Amino acid sequence: MRGTWLLMRRAINEVIRVPGAAIPGILAPTLFLLGLTAVFGKLTLLPGFSTSDFMAFILPISVMQSATFSGAATGVNLARDIEQGWFDRLYVSPLSRQALLAGHVFSASLRALMPITAVVTIAVIFGVSIQGPDSLLLAVLLAAAFAATVACYATILALHFRTQQAAPLMQAGAFMLVLFTTSYAPLDLLTGWFQEVARYNPVRFIVEGVRQMSVYGVDWTHTWRALAALAFLAVFFGTLAMRGLVRASDPKA
Amino acid sequence: MIQNARVVAALSMRSLRQAFRRPQFLMPIIVFPSLFLTVNVGGAGRATDIPAFPDVAGFLDFELAGAIVQSTMLSAVSGGIALALDIESGFMDRLIAAPIPRTAIVVGRLATTAVMGVIAGVWFVSIGLIFGAEIQGGVPGALLVIVFAAATAAAWGGFGAALALRSGTVSVVQGIFPIVFVIIFLSSAFFPANLLLEPAKSISDWNPMSFIAEGIRDPIVSSISAEPVLEAVAAIAGVMALGALLSIWGLRKRLAT
Numbered sequence: 001m002r003g004t005w006l007l008m009r010r011a012i013n014e015v016i017r018v019p020g021a022a023i024p025g026i027l028a029p030t031l032f033l034l035g036l037t038a039v040f041g042k043l044t045l046l047p048g049f050s051t052s053d054f055m056a057f058i059l060p061i062s063v064m065q066s067a068t069f070s071g072a073a074t075g076v077n078l079a080r081d082i083e084q085g086w087f088d089r090l091y092v093s094p095l096s097r098q099a100l101l102a103g104h105v106f107s108a109s110l111r112a113l114m115p116i117t118a119v120v121t122i123a124v125i126f127g128v129s130i131q132g133p134d135s136l137l138l139a140v141l142l143a144a145a146f147a148a149t150v151a152c153y154a155t156i157l158a159l160h161f162r163t164q165q166a167a168p169l170m171q172a173g174a175f176m177l178v179l180f181t182t183s184y185a186p187l188d189l190l191t192g193w194f195q196e197v198a199r200y201n202p203v204r205f206i207v208e209g210v211r212q213m214s215v216y217g218v219d220w221t222h223t224w225r226a227l228a229a230l231a232f233l234a235v236f237f238g239t240l241a242m243r244g245l246v247r248a249s250d251p252k253a
Numbered sequence: 254m255i256q257n258a259r260v261v262a263a264l265s266m267r268s269l270r271q272a273f274r275r276p277q278f279l280m281p282i283i284v285f286p287s288l289f290l291t292v293n294v295g296g297a298g299r300a301t302d303i304p305a306f307p308d309v310a311g312f313l314d315f316e317l318a319g320a321i322v323q324s325t326m327l328s329a330v331s332g333g334i335a336l337a338l339d340i341e342s343g344f345m346d347r348l349i350a351a352p353i354p355r356t357a358i359v360v361g362r363l364a365t366t367a368v369m370g371v372i373a374g375v376w377f378v379s380i381g382l383i384f385g386a387e388i389q390g391g392v393p394g395a396l397l398v399i400v401f402a403a404a405t406a407a408a409w410g411g412f413g414a415a416l417a418l419r420s421g422t423v424s425v426v427q428g429i430f431p432i433v434f435v436i437i438f439l440s441s442a443f444f445p446a447n448l449l450l451e452p453a454k455s456i457s458d459w460n461p462m463s464f465i466a467e468g469i470r471d472p473i474v475s476s477i478s479a480e481p482v483l484e485a486v487a488a489i490a491g492v493m494a495l496g497a498l499l500s501i502w503g504l505r506k507r508l509a510t
Contacts, residue, residue: 027431028431031431031434031435031438032434034438035434035435035438035439036438037450038438038439038449038450038452038453039438039443039444039449039453040297040300040443040444041449041450042300042303042444042448042449042450043297043299043300043303045303045304046299046300046302046303168280172284172285172288176288179288179292179296180292180295183292183296184292184293184296184297185296185297185299189299190295190296190298190299191294191295191298191299191312192294192295192298193295194291194292194294194295194296194298195295197295198295
């Protein structure tokens with residue numbers, strides 16, 4: 001437990017000591033929030049669109065994008081630690097592999113809080129109404145947990161490729177999972193095979209869960225579906241990341 | 254003259270080989286715009302049902318121009334990054350010391366960016382045709398789209414080259430990626446200008462990227478019409494002239510250091 005906390009603190013120190021490094025993680029989601037609203041804002045004129053405020057509809061995507069970048073950044077930092085030999089030192093420390101993984105992935109949740117807060121604040125400044133403090137808290141928790149899940153995915157790639165050059169794969173791969181959902185419009189308004197991909201993409205349920213903050217308000221159906229999807233992704237990617245970690249520390253395993 | 258052309262061709266071939274050897278240069282040009290095209294068409298495809306939306310065969314037909322201009326701008330940034338890498342690695346110094354015209358160094362790089370524009374044009378026209386888009390302007394229309402893609406890439410490439418020459422560092426050139434999206438979001442590249450929200454709507458009326466996107470879109474969604482084509486030519490010429498001026502200024506500053 002203490003080892004996990006120390007690793008989380010180390011990751012947070014990186015953010016505190018180099019605050020400028022957090023700017024791209026805030027800039028890109030903000031740009032998408034404002035840019036996509038300006039471009040696709042009139043989609044709300046379509047019959048069946050669930051809100052008249054497109055920025056409120058797309059805000060969860062920017063929040064999830066912030067979480068994605070924070071999770072991916074954890075993977076990139078892990079790859080850097082592997083390149084520099086720092087991770088080998090952790091292997092020979094008396095820290096359990098579970099604590100090692102937990103320290104890394106939960107640090108992503110903490111790191112995600114800053115860009116998520118910034119993006120939500122900007123959205124509120126531009127007129128988005130938050131559907132109550134409970135919906136805001138739930139959205140932040142869901143997005144922070146998603147950041148940890150993305151960190152597991154990025155850890156798998158970092159342990160496999162062992163180089164920071166895998167960064168685009170970590171960022172773009174996870175972000176595409178977020179975009180291939182009800183990112184621009186409700187499910188019924190999506191077209192062709194994209195609609196089917198979105199229907200079965202588990203990240204859609206997390207997006208809809210986060211969307212309770214700005215569109216639906218908290219309800220049990222959206223919440224349990226989001227939690228179930230998160231649990232599924234966390235178990236899936238967490239198991240693979242743990243397996244990768246054990247294999248990397250002991251090639252005979 | 255022929256000697257200069259040979260130098261430009263040789264440098265351009267080197268840059269092309271470099272681009273194909275490093276997938277990280279090609280990925281932003283082809284993969285990212287293709288993914289965004291997929292998301293835009295799948296996510297906002299019903300936009301054609303909005304009453305004020307222009308009469309088009311499908312939303313994919315409309316979006317192809319947006320994907321092409323996005324790809325050409327990312328080609329321009331990638332070209333700038335590659336030039337900055339040459340400066341950082343010291344290869345540029347060797348070229349400057351060689352008995353070749355200085356401008357050939359930049360023109361060679363821009364020629365590569367134009368080739369990347371051709372690749373982007375061919376890729377997106379092919380993708381469009383495979384997934385059911387119709388090029389209303391026929392073969393001449395498709396060729397015009399590809400020519401515009403090449404010219405647009407070279408035009409914006411001047412800005413990438415200027416930034417690389419002036420800064421000499423990869424990280425600075427990489428830093429302009431967000432600006433690419435700002436320019437595109439504030440234009441009619443992805444959505445009709447009359448349906449954009451303010452202030453994007455007003456800015457798009459003056460954004461050269463709008464004229465370029467409409468010039469590329471016209472042969473796809475209707476036919477080859479004089480007005481959008483000429484406006485696109487004028488916009489590309491303007492961007493190219495400004496990019497060339499900035500590149501020359503950047504080159505002079507680099508030679509002076």
